[in-house]
Amino acid sequence: MKEIILALITGFIVGLVFAAFKLPIPAPPAFAGVAGIVGIYLGFKVFAWMIPMVTQVFK
Template structure:
């Protein structure tokens, strides 16, 4: 029986793994601070009885996570099209 080569297995998911890896400059303090600010913002919006500036349901939140994952996949693969450059705006 041959030795398991994790690199061969990971190559099929390599793009996704690279896309989902956290940037090296990200740390726990920033994540916790962002969560606290988000909770405080939610409390303020609910207290003032105004609608959230984000999807108020789990499918909406999952959609936002999907947008982030898709963005990271394109960044990791180098695929993409410079629309602003093509339009002469960038």
């Protein structure tokens, strides 16, 4: 379970980075990889959600 949670957190961070650099999302096999993919997806979505709020703060 610890491995899945770590993969999810790592994937979330990687998703933020991939979204920031406009890169395609990678897709590794295995359950821990799937958890990482979910994290990447969530990070990508949170980044897209945060950008409008951050840009309004600095206007």
